Amino acid sequence: MLNAAIDASASHGLSILLQPLVHGGTxxxxxxRARLSSKGLAFEALLGGLAPNERxxxxxxxxxxxxxxxxxxxxxxxxxxxIVPVNAACGAPDVTLTHLLRAAKAYGLPAxxxxxxxxxxxxxxxxxxxxxxxxxxxxxxxxxxxxFAAGHVGLNLLSRFKPAFLTLDATLVRNIEGSxxxxxxxxxxxxxxxxxxxxxxxxxxxTQGALDTLTRIGVTHFQRGPALRPLPxxxxxxxxxxxxSGGTSRDLLTHRRQPMPGTFATMELAVQA
Numbered sequence: 001m002l003n004a005a006i007d008a009s010a011s012h013g014l015s016i017l018l019q020p021l022v023h024g025g026t027x028x029x030x031x032x033r034a035r036l037s038s039k040g041l042a043f044e045a046l047l048g049g050l051a052p053n054e055r056x057x058x059x060x061x062x063x064x065x066x067x068x069x070x071x072x073x074x075x076x077x078x079x080x081x082x083i084v085p086v087n088a089a090c091g092a093p094d095v096t097l098t099h100l101l102r103a104a105k106a107y108g109l110p111a112x113x114x115x116x117x118x119x120x121x122x123x124x125x126x127x128x129x130x131x132x133x134x135x136x137x138x139x140x141x142x143x144x145x146x147x148f149a150a151g152h153v154g155l156n157l158l159s160r161f162k163p164a165f166l167t168l169d170a171t172l173v174r175n176i177e178g179s180x181x182x183x184x185x186x187x188x189x190x191x192x193x194x195x196x197x198x199x200x201x202x203x204x205x206x207t208q209g210a211l212d213t214l215t216r217i218g219v220t221h222f223q224r225g226p227a228l229r230p231l232p233x234x235x236x237x238x239x240x241x242x243x244x245s246g247g248t249s250r251d252l253l254t255h256r257r258q259p260m261p262g263t264f265a266t267m268e269l270a271v272q273a
Contacts (some may be wrong), residue, residue: 013038013039014036014037014038014043014061014062014065015036015037015038016034016035016036016065016066016069017034017035017036017037018032018033018034018035018066018069018070018073019032019033019034019035019204019223019224020032020223020224021033021083021201021221021222021223021224022221022222022224023220023221023222024220029080029224030080030081030221031080031081031082031083031115031165032070032075032080032081032082032083033083033085033117033223034062034065034066034069034070034082034083034084034085035085036062036065036066043062043085044087046058047059047087047090052091053091055087055089055090055091056090056091056092056095056096058090059086059087059090059091059096060095060096060099060100062084062085062086063084063086063096063099063100063103064099064100064103066082066084067082067084067100067103067104067107067109067114068103068107070082070109071107071108071109075109075113076108076109079113080113081113081114081115082109082113082114082115083115083116083117083144084100084114084115084116084117085116085117085119085146086100086116086117086118086132087119088118088119088124088125088128088129088131088132089124089125089128093131093132093135093136094135094138094139097116097135097136097139097141098139100114100116100141101139101141111139111140111141112142114141114142115141115142115143115144115164115165116132116136116141116142116143116144117143117144117145117146117167118132118133118136118143118144118145118146118157118163119145119146119147120145120146120147120148120149120151120153120154120157120158120166120169121146121147121149121153121169122149122151122152122153122154124153126152126153126156126157129153129157130156130157130160133157133160133161137161142163142164143161143163143164144163144164144165144166144167145157145158145163145165145166145167146166146167147167147169147170148166148167148168148169148189149168149169149171149172150172150185150188150189154166158192158193158196158198159196162196162197162198163198164197164198164199165198165199165200165201165221166193166198166199166200166201167200167201167202167203167223168186168189168200168201168202168203169203170203170204172185172186172189173186173202173203173205173210173214174205174206174210175206175207175210176205176210176213176214177207177209177210177212177213178209183213183217186200186214186217186219187217187218190217190218190219199220199221200219200221201219201221201222201223202214202219202221202222202223203223204223204224
């Protein structure tokens with residue numbers, strides 16, 4: 001099935017972007033998120049135009065391409081995590097997860113370094129998202145929530161599965177510098193998430209004002225956008241990383257020493273399938 005998935009990705013002209021996620025004032029990513037598109041079309045929009053049996057094959061291709069791209073760009077030289085989105089509505093979740101694990105084994109990426117992103121989009125099915133999260137638990141795969149908007153779907157997933165991370169929905173942070181209501185919603189999400197041991201990640205923002213506002217509110221994890229200047233070094237992370245001599249740093253999640261990842265840690269990566 002590995003070859004079949006790659007064939008499916010080639011037929012749709014998929015390209016992949018690995019987006020860095022950083023913590024506090026550091027520029028060293030603690031994770032990379034795989035984002036796929038096809039000739040400018042978002043991956044989820046591409047899935048929506050396919051027959052049901054084709055959707056799962058393409059979602060398997062996304063999982064494999066994410067692993068292959070991360071390994072080819074040097075993730076094994078670091079202790080960074082890889083976040084792989086999986087569509088909960090693409091057939092049986094155990095099929096996609098089994099394919100993801102086989103790809104990880106084939107490319108030498110430990111499963112413990114993978115986090116499956118379960119969408120908390122309020123337009124999606126709570127039951128399907130729960131089945132995917134349950135299947136992840138069976139396979140001992142960590143879960144992170146994406147597109148979290150503090151609605152019915154997101155709150156149920158958060159309270160039941162208590163993931164290590166959640167990423168705010170882009171609508172919550174867009175123009176947040178001019179919206180008191182959005183600021184209050186993000187503050188409330190931060191309080192709830194932290195009470196459950198979940199870290200909140202801000203998605204890429206469009207303006208520097210939005211980034212400054214999120215920093216002031218207390219968000220310390222960010223998915224970096226290419227157009228914005230680095231995060232202010234004055235922002236103290238909840239657990240500040242230590243920089244060590246000899247080209248090493250202390251991993252943000254495990255606090256173990258790791259080699260400095262070099263260019264892999266500072267660049268967005270575009271890989272053509």
